[in-house]
Each structure stands twice: as structure tokens, then as C-alpha cells.
Amino acid sequence: MQRREQAIVKLLPPTQNKRNWLDNTAQVFTQAVQYGLDIAEKESVRSRNRLHKVMYRKARSLSLPSDYARMSVNTTVSMVRAYYALLRAGKQPSFPQVRNSQGIGLGINAYKVVVDNERFVLRVYTGERGTYVWLPLCVPAKYCDKLQYVYGDARIFKRKDDWYVTLPLRVPYIPTVSDSEPTFIGVDLGIVRHATVVTPDRVMFFNGKPARHKREHFTDIRSRYQKHSRNDRVKDSKGKESDWITNVNHKISRSIVSLASEYPNPVIVLERLDGIRSRVRGSKRFKRMVSSWTFRQLTDFIQYKAERENVRVVFCDPRGTSKTCPKCGHATRSNRPQQGRFRCVSCNYEANADYVAARNIAAAGARLLPQEPPDTARTQVQTEPIGVRPDGVKDVVAV
């Protein structure tokens, strides 16, 4: 899991030679983009392929290295697309023109951020084999740890007399390692109740009734359309239904994750939905659940929202969660005399069945976690160490 960010970093004032190279390259790059824009406007070209065909050769003839020529096409294409998007949105934009501040597009292979004498340096390819321009960076403290995750196309640009670089980052998600005891939050997914959440001191029910009514309503409408062979309407209604469910799932997952993040070192525990059909025999509840993509979706939503909030998620074995007594541990089908009710035949403990299941799920998570090898409990990040120069790279400034 990665988060995309962008860092805008100032270049330390470059030497006169490097300034000349930057100014010159920016000028040629701008020329190439303007050439592409002119053609796009005159001939109403919007396809990348056609723009590439006419622009690439021109850019190369302006002695723009191939990586930069490719980036000039990319820049043009995205400007043209933005223009047509505005048109479609009913606005009346004027056709894009190159601004002086356009700068230089740096393809992913045209640069690298390296550490040289404990300083961050932007190493830019000149187009001549093995020769680079080394541009020391003035990196704010907040980016120091992140520059190892630079990945993607970048851009160098000038503001007044200073040069800057926009660097795309893909920062891996690292769960916070907390010393405090984990808090297990059990989540039971179901039909009658969409979700039941149990924390050490709270219970939260998400009622599934409105959802069921809505689905019945949709099914009803569809069967009427079907009778009249209105397949377009059937399809339409299916789309509306799934939009509606997606929205409900977003709301539920958001509430669960925000509830969880109120606790110290929270761990959300869910039941595994995979491979359940074969292992859990005769459990209608799960067969229904597994067949339904809505549970899969809700699980996915909880997972990605939790990751965003640094909340861990673990999946437990679903066997026994609905029939085990949380008080004495006695497990039998007879503990469920009727749908929705739990009553232990051994110790007479009685409670709502969904609540019992969620409690058992939380307990299963607690049993699961200490047994996990450390490398799955906490994501370990392995990246190439920065500061190591690749072999064979000539350590020279070209200009």
C-alpha cells in the first residue's frame, strides 16, 4: 500500500554553467511544447499517437534528448486534454499556450535523487551517455525521510531567479508501532445486521433492515421491467442498487474505522471470507454472505480506510464464532435456539447473537496476533538505500 505525494524542493543556487544549461533546456522544451500545441489547435489533434508522431521528430531536431522529447509530448497531451475537459464541462477556455514558467519535464529515467556528502543532489541526465548535471537540493526537514521514495516523472521550473523541482513520491504505508497493549475490535458482518462492532467498552449495531427493504424494492421493480422485456431498465436499476450499496458500505466502514481509532493501538478483527464455503459446512449464513459481493466490498473498504488511519486489520478463522459461548467457551449449534438469539446450554449465558459473534471475533484476533511472525504483523519496508551510487556512473558535471 502506497500513498502518492509530491514534494516541491528548491535547488541550491546553481553555478553559471548549470544555469545556462537549465535556461537553454527549458527554452527548447518550451518551444517543443508550443509547437505541439499549435498543431493540436490548428488541426484539432487530440490523440497522443498523432501528437507524438509530429512532435517527437521536431523536438529531436531542436536537439532535445529523447527522454525530454517524450516528456514534451506528455506535457502537451495533458494540456490539450485539460482543455477538452473544460470544454466538455461547459466552460469556454481559451486554447492553452506555453507559459514561461513551464519548465522542463523530467522523465522517470532522466533523473535520480542521490546523496552526495550528506547532501541531497538531483542528478539530471543530459542526453549524452554517462554525463549528468548535478544539482544540489535545499531539502526541508519534512522531506528528508521521504526522498528515498521518489518515483515517476518530475518537473524542474523557475520562479523569479530560483529553480525548483517537483518530485513525485510513493510513500509506503507503515503502521505505527505502538508499545501499548493492542485493543481488539471485533466486527461481525451479517444480513439482519449489516455489521456489529464490539470494543472493550462499547457495542455498535448497523441495522441491515433498510438495506434489505431497499434491495427487495429493487428486485421488485426489476421483475416488473423483466416482464415487459425492458432490459435497459433492468440494467439501470442494477446500477442504481449497487451505487446505493457502495454508499452504505462507505458510511459503515468510515464509522467502524473512526470508532477503532479512538482506542490505543487498535486492531480491527474481521472474519476471513475466503475459502469459507468449503470449510464451513451447512452454514447458510456464510454461504449467503460469501455469495454476496457487498460483504467483500465492505471488508475491502474497512481495510483500506483502516490502513489510511494506521489501524491494523487482522482476519480470523470464522469457525465457531457464532456458536461458542464467550463466557464458558462451550461450543455447540444448540447455543443458537433461534435466529438472533444466543443461549449457552452449559452456563445459561444469554445475549444477542450478533454481539456474541463480534465478541468471539475480537477474542479470536487476540489469540491470533501474538502468534503472527513479526514480519507479517508489521509491514517491513525494504528499499534500496539512498546514497549509494550505482556502479559505472561517472561522477562528473557535464557543463
Ligand SMILES: [Zn+2]
Ligand atoms: Zn456458557
